Amino acid sequence: MEVRPKWTEExxxxxxxxATLVQDGLRKDASGEYIHRDAYGKAEHxxxxxxxxxxxxxxGGTNKLNNLRPLNIPANRGRNN
Incomplete structure (x- = not known):
C-alpha cells in the first residue's frame, strides 16, 4: 500500500x-461544495x-498531481475509498 505523502504548500x-473560482480564496470543488484555501485539513471548518x-x-491511482483534486472534507470522506 502506498503511503500518503505530506503535500508541500506549492x-x-x-x-x-x-477548483472553480468563486471569489478571493473561495472556490467550489467537484462536488459543488465551497472550499477555502486557508481551511485545508480543518474538519471543523x-x-x-x-x-x-x-x-x-x-x-491503481497515483499521487501524481493529475490524479489529485481538492474536495470538501465531508464529501471526500463520504467517497469510502
Whole structure:
C-alpha cells in the first residue's frame, strides 16, 4: 500500500487551483461544495478541504498531481475509498 505523502504548500496551491473560482480564496470543488484555501485539513471548518485521489490508490491511482483534486472534507470522506 502506498503511503500518503505530506503535500508541500506549492502542491496544495496547485491542487486547490483546480477548483472553480468563486471569489478571493473561495472556490467550489467537484462536488459543488465551497472550499477555502486557508481551511485545508480543518474538519471543523465549513469550507475545510482535503486532497482527493480522482482514481483511488486502492484502484491503481497515483499521487501524481493529475490524479489529485481538492474536495470538501465531508464529501471526500463520504467517497469510502
Amino acid at each position: 502542491e496544495l496551491d496547485i491542487i486547490f487551483s483546480k 465549513p469550507w475545510g478541504w482535503e486532497v482527493d485521489h480522482i482514481k483511488p490508490i486502492s484502484e
